[in-house]
Amino acid sequence: MNPFAQVLLDGIFTGSTYALMAAGLALILGVVKVVNLSHGAFFSLGAYVAYILSANGVSHPATAVVLSCIIAFAFGVFLGKSFINPVRFHPFSVAVGTLGFALLFEQAAQMLWGPHPASIGAGAPWATVSGIVVRRWGVVSVVASAGILAALALLLSSRWGLPLKLIAEDEEIARSVGMDVEKIRYLTFGFASATAAAAGALLAPATSITPTMGRVPLILSLIVVIASGMENVLAIFLVAVGLGLLSNISAYLLAPQWSYVSLLTVICLLLLLRPEGLSGTVPGRDY
Amino acid sequence: MRRLVFFLPVAILVLLLCSLPSWAGSEHPGPIRIGVLAPLSGPFASGGSAFLQAVTLAAEQANAAGGVLGRHVDLVVADTQGRVDIARSEALRLTSREKVFALIGAYLSEETVGVIEVAAASRSVLIVPVAATAEITDLVRRKYERYRYVFRVGYSIPQWAGMMADFLGELRIERYAFVGAGIRWNRELGKELRKALARKGIVPVYETFYSPRTPAFEPVAVAVMARSPEILVLGDPGGNAAEFVKRVREGGATFPILSVGGALGDARVAATLPLSGPLYVQAAAWKGASAAATRYAEAFERRYGYSPVGYSDTLPFDAATLLFSAIRAAGRADSDSVVTALENGAFPAIAGIYRFDASHQAIWGTPELHGVVIRWETGGARIAYPDSQAR
Numbered sequence: 316m317n318p319f320a321q322v323l324l325d326g327i328f329t330g331s332t333y334a335l336m337a338a339g340l341a342l343i344l345g346v347v348k349v350v351n352l353s354h355g356a357f358f359s360l361g362a363y364v365a366y367i368l369s370a371n372g373v374s375h376p377a378t379a380v381v382l383s384c385i386i387a388f389a390f391g392v393f394l395g396k397s398f399i400n401p402v403r404f405h406p407f408s409v410a411v412g413t414l415g416f417a418l419l420f421e422q423a424a425q426m427l428w429g430p431h432p433a434s435i436g437a438g439a440p441w442a443t444v445s446g447i448v449v450r451r452w453g454v455v456s457v458v459a460s461a462g463i464l465a466a467l468a469l470l471l472s473s474r475w476g477l478p479l480k481l482i483a484e485d486e487e488i489a490r491s492v493g494m495d496v497e498k499i500r501y502l503t504f505g506f507a508s509a510t511a512a513a514a515g516a517l518l519a520p521a522t523s524i525t526p527t528m529g530r531v532p533l534i535l536s537l538i539v540v541i542a543s544g545m546e547n548v549l550a551i552f553l554v555a556v557g558l559g560l561l562s563n564i565s566a567y568l569l570a571p572q573w574s575y576v577s578l579l580t581v582i583c584l585l586l587l588l589r590p591e592g593l594s595g596t597v598p599g600r601d602y
Numbered sequence: 603m604r605r606l607v608f609f610l611p612v613a614i615l616v617l618l619l620c621s622l623p624s625w626a627g628s629e630h631p632g633p634i635r636i637g638v639l640a641p642l643s644g645p646f647a648s649g650g651s652a653f654l655q656a657v658t659l660a661a662e663q664a665n666a667a668g669g670v671l672g673r674h675v676d677l678v679v680a681d682t683q684g685r686v687d688i689a690r691s692e693a694l695r696l697t698s699r700e701k702v703f704a705l706i707g708a709y710l711s712e713e714t715v716g717v718i719e720v721a722a723a724s725r726s727v728l729i730v731p732v733a734a735t736a737e738i739t740d741l742v743r744r745k746y747e748r749y750r751y752v753f754r755v756g757y758s759i760p761q762w763a764g765m766m767a768d769f770l771g772e773l774r775i776e777r778y779a780f781v782g783a784g785i786r787w788n789r790e791l792g793k794e795l796r797k798a799l800a801r802k803g804i805v806p807v808y809e810t811f812y813s814p815r816t817p818a819f820e821p822v823a824v825a826v827m828a829r830s831p832e833i834l835v836l837g838d839p840g841g842n843a844a845e846f847v848k849r850v851r852e853g854g855a856t857f858p859i860l861s862v863g864g865a866l867g868d869a870r871v872a873a874t875l876p877l878s879g880p881l882y883v884q885a886a887a888w889k890g891a892s893a894a895a896t897r898y899a900e901a902f903e904r905r906y907g908y909s910p911v912g913y914s915d916t917l918p919f920d921a922a923t924l925l926f927s928a929i930r931a932a933g934r935a936d937s938d939s940v941v942t943a944l945e946n947g948a949f950p951a952i953a954g955i956y957r958f959d960a961s962h963q964a965i966w967g968t969p970e971l972h973g974v975v976i977r978w979e980t981g982g983a984r985i986a987y988p989d990s991q992a993r
Contacts, residue, residue, distance in 0.1 A: 429651070566822065
């Protein structure tokens with residue numbers, strides 16, 4: 316086995332998991348224009364759905380993904396309609412409120428399923444090529460994140476995505492042509508929450524499932540969105556993979572603690588040198 | 603008027619005499635109130651809730667057997683949230699407002715160091731079940747008069763390292779890797795283990811600590827495998843340990859893994875992990891190690907519906923049991939008498955017989971109190987060490 320080749324491949328896989336989460340977060344930032352700190356809670360929700368199904372003998376990931384998407388969409392729409400829409404012009408209220416929802420979810424998860432770590436069998440690696448292990452969850456991450464981001468790109472370039480783009484550009488114009496902006500916003504919130512839950516359900520076998528498991532993916536996906544900007548779907552994927560590689564290489568060559576430090580250093584440099592993000596074109600973003 | 607002057611004192615006297623039985627009644631002691639400090643929310647809630655469950659079970663068993671000195675044991679629970687400031691303020695609330703007689707806790711070393719000051723100031727007995735940092739017993743040794751109310755039931759880091767080193771010595775290995783979480787006691791454990799194993803000629807080929815924020819498990823797993831250790835010692839007791847084991851095993855490594863315990867002692871988690879290589883877990887006690895340990899494990903399973911992990915539940919159970927035994931030995935719930943009883947007594951509990959040294963550290967690593975190492979196999983665990991208890 317060539318250890319460095321393995322680290323590089325794992326970096327791509329790790330980056331894909333960031334992209335999975337970042338896709339929904341970027342959508343919310345772009346369309347609803349709020350920083351959603353409850354995104355990680357939906358990731359945990361998806362993982363718990365997968366765990367409960369697995370514990371009851373239903374181990375097919377598609378079932379977990381579909382069920383968790385439905386539940387997360389319903390919760391997301393409820394949250395978007397009842398809370399985000401009314402206060403979305405007050406960024407501090409949105410941040411505190413969504414964080415509150417995340418903490419509420421963590422407490423509820425602890426009461427329902429206990430605080431103890433839960434786990435699902437991860438299965439054997441997908442393949443081993445020249446001594447390099449192709450991890451099953453890694454393949455799932457790459458395929459799912461590429462699929463979700465491609466679907467998002469298709470949606471935005473199609474007729475169906477026009478309202479989203481218009482709302483992101485100018486809400487007043489969207490409203491003036493008769494669009495139900497509020498409804499599109501909370502449906503977007505629901506859809507983005509469903510993608511986070513799908514990510515949680517897909518990655519559950521690779522992780523340790525705890526009520527607070529969504530915190531780290533939330534921070535990492537925020538880093539990806541800050542670095543990539545939210546205008547270009549391909550940029551989100553590439554930046555996520557780039558950060559995954561950076562994280563793994565620095566952990567391997569320096570020490571695991573450097574993984575986080577290197578990510579934060581990149582973000583600080585980016586904010587200083589290119590505040591609009593790598594793919595952004597508009598200077599001076601308002602988030 | 604004369605009559606009134608005569609009868610009034612008599613009437614008061616009669617009234618006082620009539621009320622005597624109720625005074626005598628008030629001398630009947632009330633319940634013994636014990637404060638429990640554990641993180642019941644936040645990232646350490648897993649260990650904290652097991653901690654509380656075990657202490658609750660111990661109190662229930664004591665009450666079912668007639669209480670302690672005939673008095674009911676009442677637990678007053680405080681959630682430390684895994685934070686030093688909260689742990690300290692909750693300890694203050696328990697001792698000053700709730701008037702608890704003794705404290706059991708806290709969970710993390712950092713929390714416990716904060717709580718010690720409150721216990722010392724209020725002269726309340728503090729039994730520390732799991733926090734392992736040397737600072738706790740160092741305080742007792744250096745300033746005995748102030749900190750003599752503090753006793754640690756769980757193993758100290760050098761004792762822990764010593765017990766693990768004994769097991770690794772039995773395996774006759776020469777090279778090991780150590781991976782821990784980037785927290786204080788894990789670093790101390792890594793250092794002590796290195797010293798203990800050096801005496802047996804066992805050397806580390808890799809040692810690292812991952813961050814809880816971005817654990818970067820994959821590169822760490824790759825780095826461990828590239829060093830080809832004969833065993834991997836996993837210092838993280840939390841849920842991340844399960845994830846790391848998955849990474850190592852899916853990478854194709856078949857070398858044995860020895861965990862310090864915690865999450866990997868949970869049968870529900872262990873059942874989902876690949877057993878392509880031996881998975882050992884260190885524990886204070888395990889079902890089958892003794893009649894007491896089996897009784898405890900069965901009672902715990904009946905009460906809570908899952909098996910104890912042998913560490914974050916067993917040690918708090920022993921801490922509570924020990925405290926009750928010391929109160930009985932002292933003959934009254936008085937801090938100084940209980941301290942004297944704890945200093946001079948030998949207390950049988952689940953893990954063995956506890957005695958305390960001059961720094962109020964339970965003496966682990968003796969034939970009376972030594973802990974066990976279990977090995978997960980398909981269908982359950984078996985005790986792998988010590989040989990006298992292996993089956």
